[in-house]
Amino acid sequence: MRQEILAAFVEAVRQVFRDTDMTIDSVDPGDAFGSDAQVIASVGLTGDLRGILMLRTDMAGAAGILKAMTGGLRLAIMNDRLSEIQLAAIGEISNQIAGRAVTLLAEIDLRCDITPPAVLAAAQLQSLVPDLSESFRQTVRGPFGRLTVFLGIQRIDQPDPLQKTS
Numbered sequence: 317m318r319q320e321i322l323a324a325f326v327e328a329v330r331q332v333f334r335d336t337d338m339t340i341d342s343v344d345p346g347d348a349f350g351s352d353a354q355v356i357a358s359v360g361l362t363g364d365l366r367g368i369l370m371l372r373t374d375m376a377g378a379a380g381i382l383k384a385m386t387g388g389l390r391l392a393i394m395n396d397r398l399s400e401i402q403l404a405a406i407g408e409i410s411n412q413i414a415g416r417a418v419t420l421l422a423e424i425d426l427r428c429d430i431t432p433p434a435v436l437a438a439a440q441l442q443s444l445v446p447d448l449s450e451s452f453r454q455t456v457r458g459p460f461g462r463l464t465v466f467l468g469i470q471r472i473d474q475p476d477p478l479q480k481t482s
Contacts, residue, residue, distance in 0.1 A: 320424050322452045325369060325467050328417035329456055332409065338384040340458045347372070348455040348462045354378070354439060355398070357410035360431035361418075367469035369417070369430075371410050373462060378406060378437070380460030385409060398437045407433035 326343055333340055353372040361367045373381070379393050385405055393402065414430045421428050451468040 318450060318452075321365070321421070321426070321469065322454070322467060324420035324424070325413070325417045325452075325465055326454055326456070327420055328413045329463070329465055331416050332412045333384075333456075333458070333460075336384050336409075337387075338381070338458060338460050340456050342457045344455045344457070345453070346455060347453040347464045347466065348457075353464070354396070355406060355435070355437045357406050357433055357435045359410050359414035359433045361414075361428050361469065362431065363428035364426040365421070365428050365469045367467065369410070369414050370466040370468075371406075371413065372464040372466060375437075377461030377463055378402070380458075381406065381409060381463070384460055396439060398435075403435045403437065406437075407435045410435070 330340060352374060354374045355378045356370055356372050358368055358370045361369065375393055375396055378398065382402055382405055385408075398406070410433045411430070414433070418428045418430055449470045451466065453467075454465050456463045456465060
């Protein structure tokens, strides 16, 4: 089941990127960025799976994704800072990927929903997502650059560590 879950998220990236004419050259296990990520978009998961989807890239990858999303129109990144509209566009593509993944998960009888996306951009970002029973990372590469898909989940049949019992 764990491979099916990860496959649903990677397939969601493939489908959304195909819809925006972005090609994917390869999908590799692991995280291409570590602490070098400069842009992280995250979407929460609720329902049969609880957790988080994070899409991590650098400024060059963000610029490539933004260019593809705008049909080739370059939205220049000034001083390594994303504008409000650029942040919103990165959030929108993460929302589309998460929504597509939830649809694919329903096909394997996992009912999930998503939270609104959050986007962080800085010269160097690090992230820690504790209390997850499983996590997966795969890096998608193409002409746009590199994008690491991080998925951390806790199955619903496991107790929520944030919920107190009396």
